[in-house]
Amino acid sequence: MTVAAGIGYALLALGPSLALFVTVISKKPFLILTVLSSTLLWLVSLIVLSGFWRPFLPLNSAASWPFAVLIITSVAFQEGLRLLFWKVYKRLEDMLDAFADRVSKPRLYPTDKMLIALAGGLGHGAAHAVFFCLSVLTPAFGPATFFTDQCSQIPFFLVSSIIALAFATIHTFSMVIAFNGYSEGNKVDQLFVPVVHLVAGMVVRTCC
8 A cells, every 4th residue: 555545544534533623623722622631531541441451362262252341341431431521521611600600701502512522522532543543554554455354355444444433423422412411311312322332342343
């Protein structure tokens, strides 16, 4: 492959997120800070998960249950962290609203709250793409490509980029749904997000 192919894979994985950042997030500094803090948080969480599972890898087993346990525990950890992230955000929101009341300024509008959730989700999606896709794309800039036995018709780097794009989309908008569910006490939204996350992880495991 060539440099053009490597750049293409990277843009496939992160292009929509980059477009969302430029057109929506970059216009407000507090949204940029939210994206950066969220990205750092989720990168640290993925590193922690990697460190926890490192002694057990590789899983040299023909059975599916070890992989299921890995995926379930990872999703549970990240969804717990999502709830913690929302609680921290909620405290900051209350502080900002109290400050706005003291200085006779309007409180956060519903659109502001949605944008904050969107920025948090964008950070989560970007962290996932960087951790699982961009970290393996370096060989794609070389003169050859790579195929796997499970998917011998499509280059591994293209598959990785498509999966990264899918998870970036899921994580970005799942944060909006989750924040809305937590704020309104909507159990359907609260359950929808981890279920989609878990199903996506299981589907990737089945395909790859």
